[in-house]
Amino acid sequence: xxxxxxxxxxxxxxxxxxxxxxxxxxxxxxxxxxxxxxxxxxxxxxxxxxxxxxxxxxxxxxxxxxxxxxxxxxxxxxxxxxxxxxxxxx
Amino acid sequence: xxxxxxxxxxxxxxxxxxxxxxxxxxxxxxxxxxxxxxxxxxxxxxxxxxxxxxxxxxxxxxxxxxxxxxxxxxxxxxxxxxxxxxxxxxxxxxxxxxxxxxxxxxxxxxxxxxxxxxxxxxxxxxxxxxxxxxxxxxxxxxxxxxxxxxxxxxxxxxxxxxxxxxxxxxxxxxxxxxxxxxxxxxxxxxxxxxxxxxxxxxxxxxxxxxxxxxxxxxxxxxxxxxxxxxxxxxxxxxxxxxxxxxxxxxxxxxxxxxxxxxxxxxxxxxxxxxxxxxxxxxxxxxxxxxxxxxxxxxxxxxxxxxxxxxxxxxxxxxxxxxxxxxxxxxxxxxxxxxxxxxxxxxxxxxxxxxxxxxxxx
Ligand code: SF4
Numbered sequence: 515x516x517x518x519x520x521x522x523x524x525x526x527x528x529x530x531x532x533x534x535x536x537x538x539x540x541x542x543x544x545x546x547x548x549x550x551x552x553x554x555x556x557x558x559x560x561x562x563x564x565x566x567x568x569x570x571x572x573x574x575x576x577x578x579x580x581x582x583x584x585x586x587x588x589x590x591x592x593x594x595x596x597x598x599x600x601x602x603x604x
Numbered sequence: 605x606x607x608x609x610x611x612x613x614x615x616x617x618x619x620x621x622x623x624x625x626x627x628x629x630x631x632x633x634x635x636x637x638x639x640x641x642x643x644x645x646x647x648x649x650x651x652x653x654x655x656x657x658x659x660x661x662x663x664x665x666x667x668x669x670x671x672x673x674x675x676x677x678x679x680x681x682x683x684x685x686x687x688x689x690x691x692x693x694x695x696x697x698x699x700x701x702x703x704x705x706x707x708x709x710x711x712x713x714x715x716x717x718x719x720x721x722x723x724x725x726x727x728x729x730x731x732x733x734x735x736x737x738x739x740x741x742x743x744x745x746x747x748x749x750x751x752x753x754x755x756x757x758x759x760x761x762x763x764x765x766x767x768x769x770x771x772x773x774x775x776x777x778x779x780x781x782x783x784x785x786x787x788x789x790x791x792x793x794x795x796x797x798x799x800x801x802x803x804x805x806x807x808x809x810x811x812x813x814x815x816x817x818x819x820x821x822x823x824x825x826x827x828x829x830x831x832x833x834x835x836x837x838x839x840x841x842x843x844x845x846x847x848x849x850x851x852x853x854x855x856x857x858x859x860x861x862x863x864x865x866x867x868x869x870x871x872x873x874x875x876x877x878x879x880x881x882x883x884x885x886x887x888x889x890x891x892x893x894x895x896x897x898x899x900x901x902x903x904x905x906x907x908x909x910x911x912x913x914x915x916x917x918x919x920x921x922x923x924x925x926x927x928x929x930x931x932x933x934x935x936x937x938x939x940x941x942x943x944x945x946x947x948x949x950x951x952x953x954x955x956x957x958x959x960x961x962x963x964x965x
Contacts, residue, residue, distance in 0.1 A: 520607040550863040564750035565721020569801045575852035
């Protein structure tokens, strides 16, 4: 119930006075209420839970942490001593 | 897929595993609160690939697991009524009461429907004015904004044939209960990313200080989890009891102010029973007086229903990180996902079910 994967806002709508949107989650379109992300605009990514968008994904933050990790790899500080682990969900 | 693939990168995961191994000098016990994280950790074999000195124990953060048996019984009684359309998130339908589950009520002619959002339940109420539509409002702080909005909207529109059966719980009081237990072994926490998306992580700072534990909000993908574990180990090794966010793209210190606003307008903090654990003071949400007419327990007079747990089940200890599922004598014997005896075997997010599914240990 607490898992939520990121989706991209495709379209804004209104239903019964509530701000709603169509969100593309991994290729399937779902409706979500956008009342808790009033500043969202089409094209942004968000986390949807129980039919509600809860947070606009912070692109800058996401980029920052990935950059840091990438540097970690490139610095070669840690020589992998074994094969990468089998992550089944890849 | 954006925001998914990069967090499943095997090379990055390996780097993080190596770094965790490099900085760990002694045994640490870390609890992931969230059942979704438990599931991801076990599915990806993260607990198996970590150094032996890092022990992950699984927390109570599975809404299906902690919804008390009384609430399930109340749902079954309400759902069996002729005038009722009973609506719920799909995961609650398989949860057995003392003798049946919601699927069985449906097979026996009850109108039980799975909805994705509580707003869909409200729509069913608008479409069926001659029926009573009840939504099973369970969950943690992640579902609270959705459930609150359905009630808020029903009140605003004057939809009178809608009500909610509430079993809404919160993470920080459960952490306090775990840390206060004389049997506690948890030294650091991974906090549940999406709970923190709603509430922010500032509310964990007093817990970290009071109990001297580091707390690290993180996400659900392998790289998120490993980055969270790495940070927790770093803080433990340094003797620091800080709250450090490792899910910056989704979690802020303050959380979501709009969601918090509606939660506090519709709900108030109350004592709540947790399945397998018992009552935790000020750990749940109940409808405020202004919204009492939307309370299904009162509308259908089911407040007095009680229920008895299986005496074999040790899920209370499992949910508090005191026991691993395989330490339970009923695990994979009397108790399986097809015939669950306890809460943590019922839900796919439950620790017992995850161990069973992925053949652990
Ligand atoms: S294996 Fe079954 S009986 Fe044992 S603790 Fe888990 S849910 Fe309870």
